[in-house]
Amino acid sequence: MAFNQLVIYYPNYVYNTGHTGGILAGISKLSLVGSTHLAGACCDNSGNIYVTDAFKHIVLKITDSGVVSVVGGSTGVSGNNGNATVTAANSRFNYPTGICCDKNGDLYVCDTNNNQIRRISNDKVSLVAGDSAGASGTTDGVGAIAKFNNPYGIDIDNSGNIYVADTFNHSIRKIHGGVVFTIAGLSGTTGNVPIWAQMTTAEGVQGDTARFAYPYALSCNPNGYVFISDTENHVIKRLDPAGRVRIFSGSGTRGRTLGTAKTSTYQDLKFSDFTRSNELYVVDYDESGASRIVRIDEEGVPGNVIDYSAKVTGQYLAAVVCNPAAHLFVIESEYTNIQYSSSSSSSSSSESSSSSSSSYIENWSSSSLSSASSSSSSSL
DSSP: OOOOOOOEOOOTOOOTTTGGGGGGGGGGEEEEETTTEOOOOOOOETOEEEEEETTTTTEEEETTTTTTTEEEETTTOOOOOTTEEEGGGGGOSSEEEEEOOHHHHHHOHHHHHHHTTEEEETEEEEEEETTTTOOOOOOOEEEOOOOOSSSOOOEETSSOOOOEEEEGGGGGEEEEETTEEEEETTTTOOOBBBOOGOOSSSOOEGGGOOOOSSSEEEOTTTSEEEEEGGGGEEEEEEEEETTEEEEOOSSBSSSSOOTTTTTOOBSEEEEEETTTOOOEEEEETTTOOOOOOEEEESSSSSSEEETTTTSOOOOOOEEEEEEETTOEEEEEOOSSSSOOSSSHHHHHHHHTTTTTTGGGGOOOHHHHHHHHHHHHHHHO
């Protein structure tokens, strides 16, 4: 069985000591039975956690009392509902990854292999943007006229603007009023602009001058700034409300050293989230298992780390999310890399279809939560 779990890190239990020692006292371990590759996560205002299971092609809801249910997709079955609005039970996804939640509790999902953005609202799933047949492309426009190319990251700001990391287009897209705009990067063109040597002003460069290399994820802070995991460039870039891009943290060299905003090095930056105190937590992934979660302050300086370098091989970080009670949730999974080919996508689908939905859902009672918490140091 694949290793997947939801781990809760309570306040004051995130230390520089890594994944051993005192940190274990603050962990509750809850097993997600039957899953294969958990991907993105988000939290609503009531404290419910939502997680995408990329290989199962579903979206999960985990209540604050520990009840798990499927709110979108059919377990192990990929598909595409096109431009139709369907019930959650009749909806089909194809490798869903990034997910976010608006203030009304509606979910927005990167339906990655369908090259679409989908909305889950009141038990209905509808198309927000992307080609109804799932074709990839770079087109801006309204709804199904717009095209994406393997979008992985998504978030929504306080004004209801949706931002998408259009990963294989190396660009950042914005959805406002149902219309898709490319606001940063040049679609289909990879690069790394700006770098620190080009930062002659605080404003950075205008959006279409910026360059990214497989931007994987992004997070909006309360002030309307978007922080982008520029994965292949090993840096975090910041997009301001005026569409200007600047480098925020990372030297641009792959590594694991923590220093200043300019000298720190990262590996492959993945999903991220802001805490209620405006601290950015980022998953810094490494395929060897030497992954970590880094906290980055408002000046781009990395600090406290949850270090997974001592973890058993096969146990990886997938996502991190903060709930309204300021608890930091970490999604551990075998989910690791961007899918770079359609052949790998096909094999993913065949693997995920082997598990039935009846064996997937598991209820977590308060007693099991307490038991998990008390035994976490030995189980991890």
